Amino acid sequence: MYKLVNVMGAGNQLQATLSDLETGQTKRVSVGKKINGFTVKSISLEDGVVFSKDGETQNLNISSR
Numbered sequence: 001m002y003k004l005v006n007v008m009g010a011g012n013q014l015q016a017t018l019s020d021l022e023t024g025q026t027k028r029v030s031v032g033k034k035i036n037g038f039t040v041k042s043i044s045l046e047d048g049v050v051f052s053k054d055g056e057t058q059n060l061n062i063s064s065r
Contacts, residue, residue, distance in 0.1 A: 001036070002027075004048050004060045014043040018060070 005017040005026060015030045029049065033040045038051035038058070048061030 002060060004062055007043060007045055007048070014045075016040075016043050016049045018049070 001021060002018040003021055005019050007014055007016050009015050012031075015028050018027050018029060018035070019025070020027070027035065029035060029040050029043075031040050031043060035051075038053045040049060041052045041057065042050045048059055051058045051060065
């Protein structure tokens with residue numbers, strides 16, 4: 001559904017840019033933001049973006065499609 005385009009910022013101020021695979025639109029997210037019912041739990045260069053919803057977590061990293 002989304003592809004991680006990049007991670008930018010420093011320290012705990014990281015933001016991620018996601019591309020919607022259906023529309024091609026990009027969204028910038030930061031920790032605490034909600035997207036499609038999932039909450040962004042963390043963003044890091046190593047792990048990419050970690051989302052959670054209803055106790056389930058999902059990772060989206062640069063190599064994810």
